[in-house]
Amino acid sequence: MNGPRSGPVSNRGRATVESDTPSAAVCEVTTIVSGGSRGLGLAVAQRLLERGDRVATFSRSGSAALVALAAKHPGRVHHEQLDAADSDAVRRFVGNTVDRFGRVDHCVANAAVAAEGILATMADADIDAMLTVNLRGAIVLVRECVRQFLAQPRSLPDADAGAGSVVMVSSVVAARGSPGLAVYAATKAGLEGFARCLAREVGPRGIRVNAVAPGFLATDLSATLSPSDRERIVRRTPLGRLGDTADIVGAIDFLTGPGAAFVTGQTLTIDGGGAT
């Protein structure tokens, strides 16, 4: 499963920019990564910066790790503190990214919240938070990025990279199911259907849309698993271990890169074979 575990979201619209020198060269690749202050989003941001992208990200709160990453890549990180559920703030964020970096080439829709619990006793607020952030928030972000893809020149430093790409961060529970995660899984399954449809819709413009579906990761997301559950998952995984953030980052690096120029409408499951 992937996605930060947290309660309902609340804070709105407080903007912070954590990198220093603004620069607006229009020929470099810019990637938006939602939820980039920690966890998988932070790891994705780090990888993309290392490959030369500029990265724009937002999250409900900042983090020391993101500040350190921005300091390591001066002028190449744009961060705003906002709530993914706030459509107007997300819209402004994409506009601010374009103002700062000149364009958007890839979008990684990663921001998510998860509230565990059996459906029968789940509060409306938890259901609403997951639907709003995980599904609606991701859709609004991608809509804004697609609008930008359609508006900007297609030429990229690497022409094979195409006219823009989107990666939705789903979860293996969308396809496999898991008790206590029905609503979370519903949002992730929604993202996968969204990706398949949107891939067909914008494919004629060369825009690619894919999803990744991580399995259980050996991070704090799976720290709540009991030792027996953890052992059971590892035993059922052909590759014999839990996934690591790096496993997912590699897939996103691929899907947003020239190697995936002819890949769209796909969900790449990354769970060591556990779902097969």
Added chain:
Amino acid sequence: MTSIDGATRDIAAEVREAILAVYRDTARPPRDTPGSALLGGDLGLDSLDLAQIIVLLERSLGVDPFRDARGSAPHPPIRTVDHIVALYAATLAARS
């Protein structure tokens, strides 16, 4: 349209430029774009082309009638170049 003022003429020019930009972006030969031209039948534009035109017009005219129409009555069908021009003229007039 039988009579247009200067503002509408400017809008019409922007609409035509956006249509030509879509042709360029999709490597299609440009076509004449008289106001009465049907977007689909005469100009060969599909719904994705129209979406791109709307995005481009938001950049040039500063409004998106569809995005800005939260909760209001649905727009009339957009079938011709003149329909687009009229929609943007009405949207901009309502804003001023």
